[in-house]
Each structure stands twice: as structure tokens, then as C-alpha cells.
Amino acid sequence: MAERRLMSGNEAVALGALDAGCARGTGYPGTPSTEILENFDAIGGNAEWAPNEKVAAEVALGVAFAGVYALTTMKHVGLNVAADVLFTAAYSGVSGALVFAVADDPGLASSQNEQDTRRLGIAAGVPVIEPSDAQEAYDFTRLAFTLSARWHIPVILRLTTRVCHTTAIVTPSDHKVAPPPAHFVRDIPGRVMIPGHARIKHRELRAKLNEIREWCETDGPNRIIPGSSTGIVSSGVAYLHAREAAPAASFLKLGMSHPLPMRLILSFLKDKTERFVIEENDPYLVEQIRAAGGDVPWNPEPYRMGELTVDRVRRILARDLTPELPPPRGKPPRLCTGCPHGYVFEIFKKHDAIVAGDIGCYTLAALPPLSAMDSQICMGASIGVGLGLRHVLPESEARRVVSVIGDSTFMHSGLTGIAEMVYNPPPTGHVVVVLDNLTTAMTGQQEHPATGRRLNHEPTTRVRIEDVVTALGVPNVLVFDPVRQIAEFETALLKALKSPELTVLVARQPCLLAAGRIRAYEQAAGKGGGQ
Amino acid sequence: MTTTPVSNIRIAGLGGMGIIKSSQILASVLFEAGHDVKKAEVHGMSQRGGSVASDIRFGTEVLSPMIPEGETDYLLVLTEEELVLYRTALRPGGILIGPSLFEKTVLPNKKSLNIAMLGALSHYLSIPNETWTAHILSSFPEKLQAVNLEAFKLGLHAVK
Numbered sequence: 001m002a003e004r005r006l007m008s009g010n011e012a013v014a015l016g017a018l019d020a021g022c023a024r025g026t027g028y029p030g031t032p033s034t035e036i037l038e039n040f041d042a043i044g045g046n047a048e049w050a051p052n053e054k055v056a057a058e059v060a061l062g063v064a065f066a067g068v069y070a071l072t073t074m075k076h077v078g079l080n081v082a083a084d085v086l087f088t089a090a091y092s093g094v095s096g097a098l099v100f101a102v103a104d105d106p107g108l109a110s111s112q113n114e115q116d117t118r119r120l121g122i123a124a125g126v127p128v129i130e131p132s133d134a135q136e137a138y139d140f141t142r143l144a145f146t147l148s149a150r151w152h153i154p155v156i157l158r159l160t161t162r163v164c165h166t167t168a169i170v171t172p173s174d175h176k177v178a179p180p181p182a183h184f185v186r187d188i189p190g191r192v193m194i195p196g197h198a199r200i201k202h203r204e205l206r207a208k209l210n211e212i213r214e215w216c217e218t219d220g221p222n223r224i225i226p227g228s229s230t231g232i233v234s235s236g237v238a239y240l241h242a243r244e245a246a247p248a249a250s251f252l253k254l255g256m257s258h259p260l261p262m263r264l265i266l267s268f269l270k271d272k273t274e275r276f277v278i279e280e281n282d283p284y285l286v287e288q289i290r291a292a293g294g295d296v297p298w299n300p301e302p303y304r305m306g307e308l309t310v311d312r313v314r315r316i317l318a319r320d321l322t323p324e325l326p327p328p329r330g331k332p333p334r335l336c337t338g339c340p341h342g343y344v345f346e347i348f349k350k351h352d353a354i355v356a357g358d359i360g361c362y363t364l365a366a367l368p369p370l371s372a373m374d375s376q377i378c379m380g381a382s383i384g385v386g387l388g389l390r391h392v393l394p395e396s397e398a399r400r401v402v403s404v405i406g407d408s409t410f411m412h413s414g415l416t417g418i419a420e421m422v423y424n425p426p427p428t429g430h431v432v433v434v435l436d437n438l439t440t441a442m443t444g445q446q447e448h449p450a451t452g453r454r455l456n457h458e459p460t461t462r463v464r465i466e467d468v469v470t471a472l473g474v475p476n477v478l479v480f481d482p483v484r485q486i487a488e489f490e491t492a493l494l495k496a497l498k499s500p501e502l503t504v505l506v507a508r509q510p511c512l513l514a515a516g517r518i519r520a521y522e523q524a525a526g527k528g529g530g531q
Numbered sequence: 532m533t534t535t536p537v538s539n540i541r542i543a544g545l546g547g548m549g550i551i552k553s554s555q556i557l558a559s560v561l562f563e564a565g566h567d568v569k570k571a572e573v574h575g576m577s578q579r580g581g582s583v584a585s586d587i588r589f590g591t592e593v594l595s596p597m598i599p600e601g602e603t604d605y606l607l608v609l610t611e612e613e614l615v616l617y618r619t620a621l622r623p624g625g626i627l628i629g630p631s632l633f634e635k636t637v638l639p640n641k642k643s644l645n646i647a648m649l650g651a652l653s654h655y656l657s658i659p660n661e662t663w664t665a666h667i668l669s670s671f672p673e674k675l676q677a678v679n680l681e682a683f684k685l686g687l688h689a690v691k
Contacts (some may be wrong), residue, residue, distance in 0.1 A: 006562045046598025109573040133569075133596075166596040167558055167570040237596070244594040310599040328616040331545060 002172045009137040009163040010067035011429045012170050013073075013101055014039035016141030021177035023068035023096075024048070025361035026056035028412060032164035033103035034259050035075050040236050043455050049446055049455045052379070052412040053078035057085035057100065064094035065191060066182035069145050073101040075245075076117050079156075081413070081422065083368050089125045089154050092191050093208075097148035098181075099141065100126075103159040106280045107307035110442075112359065112378065114305065116281035121156045121258040125205050127212055128156045128258040129221065134168040140255060142173065143221060151208050155416040158257065160280060162237040162307065164363035213259035221255025224268060230317075231272030233265060233289065233296070235279060242278040245313040257284065262292045269294055276317060332339030337384075340509035341435050343482045344404075345372040347490050353402045353497075354393075360406035361442045361511075362435050373404070380405070380413025383421060383432055390426035398428040399497050405432065408440035408448040410465060415472070421502055422473040429500040431493065434465055435482075437511040438518055445514040459525040469504045482507035537590035539598040540652065540686045542645075543617055544609030546580045547644035553607075554585035555648060556666050563666070564658050571596035582613060601659045607654060626655060628690075636685050643682035650686020 007015070013036045016024060025040045025047040027033070027505070041047040050056035052509040053074040063070035074082060074165045086100065101122075106110040121128035130492055131140040137159065189197045216222070225243075227250040234242045235254040243251065252268040269275050269289075275296045277286045282304055289296050298428070299316050302324060306312075317326070335342050345365040348355050349372040357363060357373035358381060366373035375385050386403030393401065405414050421430055442447040447453040452462025470477050476496065480489040489507060496503035510518050539677055542554050551572060554583045568667040572585035580669060603620040607628045612628060628651045630644070638647055646667060667679050 006559055006568065161573060162571055162596055165572060167555075167568075168593075168596070169562065169567060240594045240596070244599070310595045314599075330584075330613070330616055331580070333546065333581035336580070375634075418550055 002174050004169050004171045006167055007134055007170050008035065008165060008167045009034040009130045009131070009134045009159060010165070011039045012134040013141045013157065013159070014043060014045065014138035015170075015172055016138040017069075017071045017099070018043055018045050018144070019172060019176045020142045020145040021069055022099075022145065023179040024060070024063045025071040025073065026050050026063075027073035028053045028056055028078055029440050029446040030078050030103070030424070031409075031443055032076075032105060032161045033073050033075050033101065033159065034443045034446065035164070035411060036101055037455060038053075042301045047455050049448060051449055053082040054085055057082035057089075060098055061085060061089050061094065063182070064096045064098040064148075066096065066184060067097040068095065068125065068182045070094075070098050071101060072098070075101070075111065076102060076104045076115050077111065077113065078102070079117060079120055080115075081379065082212065083120065083124070085444065086120070086126065086154060088198075090125045091193055091198055091205055093152040093201070093204075094154060095152065095185065096382045097145045097152040099144045099148055100154060101141070101158055101159060102155045103161070103164050105161050105282060107161070112376065114281060116284060117156060117158045118257045118284045119282060119355055121158070125209055126156055126254065126258070127151075127209075127531070128158050129255060130158045130257050131163055131255070132235075132237055132239050132253070133163065133281075134166060134170045136255070137163055138172060140168050140221060149213070151212055153205070153208055153212075154308050158236070160237055164472070166237075183513055209259050213261070216256050216259060217261040217264050220261055220263055220493045222264060223251075223253045223255070225251040225253065229249065229272055229274070229305045230274040231269050233268070233285060234277070234487065235285065235511070238278045238280045238313070239312045241308050241310045242276075244310045246317055254285070260285070260288055262288070265289055266292065266294050267288065269296065278313055280318065284295050323361055332367060333364060334367065335361065335370075336512050338512055339511075340437060340482045340507065341365065343486045344433060344435060344489070345370045345505050347486065347493060348372045348402060348404075351494065351497075352400060354397065354400045355391060356389060356401065356403045358382035358403075358405040358409050359442075360409055360435075362406060374389070378400045378413075379409050380417055383414060384419025386432070387417075387421055387424070387426060387430060390428055390430050395428055398426065401430070402493075402497070403430065403432045405434055406441070407434060407436040407438065408446070408452050410434050410448045411463065415468065416476065416502070418469050418472050418491075425502055427500065429496075429502050431496045431503045432469075433493075436465060436506050436508040437514070438508070439511050439514040441511040441514060445517065451518075453521055455510065457521045466504070466506050474502050474504050476501055476503040478503070479506040479508055481509050483509050537588050537593055538605075539603045540587045540589075540605045541584055541598055541603045541617065541620060542587070542607045542609075542648070542672040544581070544645075545613065547582050548583070548609045549642065550562070550583045550585050551610065551671065551690070553570055553645035553649050554587055556646075556670050557587050559661050560666050561587070561656075563662055567591060567593045569593045573602040578583055582616065584617075605652055607652060609644055609648065629654060632689050635688070636689050637680045638685060639678040643679050646679045647682040647686035647689070650683035650688075651690045652686075653683070653686055654690045
């Protein structure tokens with residue numbers, strides 16, 4: 001028997017993928033999913049950071065078209081970016097296997113929304129599997145590959161913060177599979193999704209889902225834990241909270257959230273005198289069980305927000321409707337003392353710029369004392385939102401609008417924004433500031449195409465942001481060190497705001513936390529340091 | 532109704548104080564001692580100086596990874612300013628290990644307060660000293676091993 005080990009859910013997903021014979025893992029960093037690929041690389045897997053989740057999913061789909069197993073990882077909002085791939089890959093299917101490991105963030109520990117990935121599974125028409133802990137993260141990763149290979153369909157492994165970042169005991173399987181050799185088999189009607197082919201593939205997809213539903217009814221990763229006449233249907237980490245809150249109750253623990261084994265659910269509920277559904281995020285299970293005629297109550301609205309805990313589940317089960325005490329507010333994170341981003345935001349604040357912001361550490365500049373960011377929505381939105389404001393605001397206000405985006409976010413979703421800017425320039429021009437700290441700082445210092453290093457920190461071709469924006473047709477492109485040249489930066493910014501031309505200012509200075517490591521990577525690569 | 536006997540430890544402080552590191556050492560020590568163990572914390576923005584807490588639960592079978600309110604047996608808080616957040620965390624009779632415990636103790640290195648706290652905690656857990664030593668040694672590079680072992684000892688003496 002394999003050795004029991006202590007590992008996080010993310011480490012368990014990585015090991016499960018390796019042991020299943022996954023040929024390549026792709027993804028874009030995003031809390032709480034980031035450590036999956038880092039661990040996959042560390043234990044010998046073939047892993048890469050792609051510029052964004054859509055590209056990551058496309059590369060993974062190509063791997064799976066070549067007859068081998070692919071893993072693609074992302075946080076919940078990353079699946080929005082990759083959704084275009086998922087929805088049609090559900091039709092085409094795969095020859096090998098394709099698993100989307102998608103990590104939701106109930107309670108928004110480090111995200112901009114609380115969306116529920118199970119809904120994308122149902123919308124795209126792909127199976128969704130939900131582990132509760134690290135052992136299941138390992139087992140269900142392997143199961144996800146098995147199902148994907150058996151039904152030639154992409155499978156979503158839905159994780160949540162507490163599954164990803166809880167360390168627990170895992171016994172890996174002794175059955176380990178090496179990746180088989182890849183080979184190409186032509187299948188034009190199966191992979192070229194023109195309407196004539198896709199109509200047929202859509203019917204095939206629905207037939208597959210019916211088969212998978214039948215499999216789930218009898219052989220799916222679902223368990224009944226017998227107990228009292230109180231019946232609780234649950235999934236994911238919510239199941240563990242519920243077991244602790246109601247140790248005597250009967251449980252139906254669902255490991256597959258789509259397609260649902262509705263006959264199993266209804267037969268479990270039938271003889272129960274009290275019925276509950278305990279799930280994190282949206283009332284996804286409640287809606288479907290009620291639609292199928294199951295008599296389960298809606299949980300009060302507040303419980304679809306925030307993480308569940310044992311205490312909150314106790315309240316649901318006791319039908320306690322008294323207002324919940326707000327949890328004590330801890331000290332919020334802030335920009336590190338001396339962070340190069342801080343210098344730039346001081347200038348924005350000084351000149352009362354209207355700042356269309358983006359996603360990264362620098363979003364912390366929206367909080368006091370800086371309070372120097374006016375919007376943040378999704379990856380890359382700074383440029384489009386800034387342009388929209390410029391187009392319609394009166395000239396005096398339009399001239400104050402600046403778009404601010406980090407280097408990794410720029411590579412993720414900034415390039416098309418720059419194309420829009422040169423294609424449809426506002427009458428007052430526009431200014432985009434790229435805060436280039438030479439790393440994906442927010443998620444823990446991952447590489448990206450503009451660092452010139454791959455996931456494993458080995459050197460590769462570096463995308464030069466200033467060259468790319470110049471090539472796209474931006475007439476004024478200037479690079480500054482925001483710490484040592486902040487006065488020059490300020491002068492250039494004020495000039496650009498007055499000008500009707502388009503300007504990109506790159507503020508380049510390594511992240512304080514990453515600088516030592518970046519120097520070490522550069523020395524290892526035989527280079528004499530940054531520019 | 533049966534309840535599984537589970538012991539609950541929370542280590543709390545601010546980003547950069549070594550909360551995650553000390554909770555990793557604690558979890559591996561408890562695992563080696565034969566317990567079921569779960570350790571939960573929220574990563575992400577913790578490097579940016581914000582509040583960080585790690586829940587470590589152990590016993591014969593641990594279900595939820597998070598400690599219910601008022602059920603913490605041992606609360607280790609590395610900075611006075613964070614104490615207020617955890618006023619209702621401890622169970623009646625639970626043990627608080629706060630920074631004031633080390634007022635009269637001169638640590639070899641201020642950064643080893645996290646390990647000194649584990650030393651104090653070790654007084655209450657029946658885990659062989661060698662297990663602690665082995666896991667502290669394997670968790671630090673050679674140049675930091677001596678100061679952390681010293682901090683662990685000072686922590687233990689502070690509660691003895």
C-alpha cells in the first residue's frame with residue numbers, strides 16, 4: 001500500500017494528474033488554484049503558464065486531440081475567459097482526456113466575485129465532479145480523467161478555497177499510469193465545428209450526458225451515510241461542515257454535481273421527516289431538486305454568500321433566522337512599504353486622475369490612504385473601461401482618465417485593449433500605464449510571457465511590452481523606473497494627459513518580494529541582471 | 532449523538548510573521564504522532580501584511596477543516612493588536628499563548644517568535660521532543676536551525 005502523506009488539496013490534484021498519466025498541465029495563476037501546476041511541475045509533470053486561461057484551455061484541448069491526457073487549471077473567473085473553449089470542446093469532445101480544474105472562492109478571499117462553477121458545467125453540458133477534501137481531490141482527479149477518457153468529454157473538477165488550501169492526509173493509489181505516446185488521428189467531422197458537424201455533435205453530447213447520468217445514478221462518486229430521519233444532501237467541503245454540525249443525520253454526499261443522480265436523490269429524501277440541502281455558493285442543488293419535485297427548503301438568502309462553516313450550518317439546520325453577527329474584521333492587506341506601484345499611485349492621487357484599474361496587487365491602491373483607483377472589474381478591463389470613459393465624458397474630465405494595468409494582466413488581456421485604443425482612439429487621446437514589476441506578484445510571483453521565463457523559471461523568449469505596443473501603433477511609448485525616475489514619470493504623464501495622442505507609459509521596477517529571486521534566475525541564466 | 536473528540540489549535544498574526552510556516556511544522560508533527568490532521572488557512576493576500584490565521588485540528592477523525600466559534604483549545608496569537616479578533620474563539624478553559632508570555636524572554640531572533648510559540652504549545656501536547664526537533668530542523672535552512680531550536684526551548688520554558 002502506498003504511503004500516507006500530508007498534502008494540500010492542490011498538491012493532491014497535481015499528484016492525481018501525474019499518477020493518471022497526464023501529459024501536460026496548462027493554466028494561468030489564480031488564487032486558490034495556483035499551486036496545482038507549480039506542484040505538478042515540482043513532482044515531474046510537464047507544466048506551463050499560458051498567457052491566459054483561454055489559451056491554456058486551447059493548448060490542453062490540442063493535447064487531448066492528440067490522444068493523451070491534459071489538465072488545465074484556473075480560478076472560477078478564469079473559466080469565464082476559457083468558456084469559449086469549454087462550450088464547443090463539449091461538442092467536439094476529446095480523444096485522450098481533458099480535465100478543467102476550476103477553483104471557486106466562496107467568501108471572496110481573493111477574488112472579484114462569488115460565481116458558482118457548477119452553473120457553467122450545466123450550461124456547457126460537461127460533467128462536474130466535486131471533492132470535499134485532499135484525499136478526494138486526489139481520487140476525483142483520477143476519476144475525472146477516467147470519465148473524460150471513457151466518454152470523450154471534457155470534465156470539470158470543481159474545487160473551492162477550503163479544498164485547495166486545506167492540508168490533510170492522503171493515501172495515493174499504487175496504480176500509476178505513464179502517459180501513452182501521442183498520435184494524430186484525423187477526425188474532421190468530430191473537430192471542425194461548422195454548423196453541419198456541430199448539430200450532430202450537439203445530439204451526441206446530450207446522449208453522452210444521459211449515459212453519464214445513468215452511470216452516476218448507480219456507480220457515481222456518491223455516498224449514503226445512514227442515520228436519523230433528518231436527511232441532508234450535500235457536496236464539497238460543505239458536506240464536512242454538515243457532518244460535524246449534525247453527526248446523527250442521514251447524508252447523501254454527492255461527488256458529482258452534473259449530471260445529477262436525481263432518482264438517487266429523490267429516493268434518499270423520500271422517507272425523511274426533515275430535509276435539508278447544504279451547499280456552498282448558489283442554491284444549485286436546491287433549484288434542481290425542487291424542479292424535479294423534491295421537497296427541500298430554500299436556505300435563507302444570506303447563506304448563498306460567504307463561506308459556510310460548522311456554525312453557519314448549525315444555524316441553517318436550527319432554522320435560526322436571527323441576524324448573523326458579522327465576523328470580526330481583520331487587518332486588510334496593503335501595498336508593501338516601498339512597493340514601486342505606490343509611487344505611481346501617489347502621482348495619480350496628486351493630480352486627481354480618474355483611474356480605470358485592473359487586477360493585481362495594485363488594486364490595493366483603491367483602499368485608503370491612497371484611494372487612487374476608480375474601477376476594477378476583470379482582467380484587462382482597465383483599457384476598455386478607460387477608453388469608454390474617455391469617449392463620453394466632457395473634455396475636462398476625459399483628460400484626467402488613465403488606464404492602469406500590471407505586466408501579467410497586460411499579457412493576459414491587455415493586448416486587445418491596445419488594439420481597440422489604436423483602432424478607435426478617443427478625441428482626447430488616452431494614457432495607459434503598465435505597472436511592470438516583472439512578475440505575477442499577487443498570486444505569489446509566477447512567471448508570464450513578459451518575464452522571459454517559463455513556469456519552471458527556465459529562460460525563454462521574452463515578450464517586450466514596449467515593443468508590442470509600439471508595433472500595434474501607439475505613437476508615444478516611454479519606459480521609466482517609478483522609484484528613481486518618478487519626477488520624469490510625472491512630467492511625461494502630465495504631458496500625455498494634455499495631448500490628444502495615445503501614450504503608453506511602462507513603469508518598470510521589480511516587485512520587492514520577487515527581486516532577489518529574479519536576480520538569482522538571471523544569474524543562473526548567465527545574464528548580468530535586468531535592464 | 533456521538534461527537535468525535537477533536538483538538539483545535541489556531542495560530543494567528545499578520546502576514547510575514549511565519550504563521551503558515553509554524554502551522555506546517557505543527558501539522559506534520561501531529562501527523563507523525565498518529566493523529567488525523569487537517570490544517571486550513573486562506574492564502575492569497577497574506578503576504579501583504581494583512582491578518583492571517585491558520586486552523587489546525589487533530590484527533591481520531593477530523594471533519595470540517597475550520598474550527599467552530601468558541602471551540603479553540605489552544606490559541607497562539609503572535610501580535611497583541613490581533614488578539615481582539617479572536618476574543619470569542621477560545622473554548623472555556625482554553626489556553627491563550629500570546630506575545631506577552633515572552634516579555635521576559637529574549638529570543639535569539641525576533642523572527643523566531645512563531646517557533647517560540649510552538650515551544651510553549653508543546654508543553655500541553657504529548658508529543659516527544661525529538662519529533663518537534665526533527666521537524667524544526669527539516670523546515671529551516673542550516674543557518675536558521677540553531678536560532679529556531681533555541682526559540683522553541685525558550686518558548687517551552689516560558690510556560691513551564
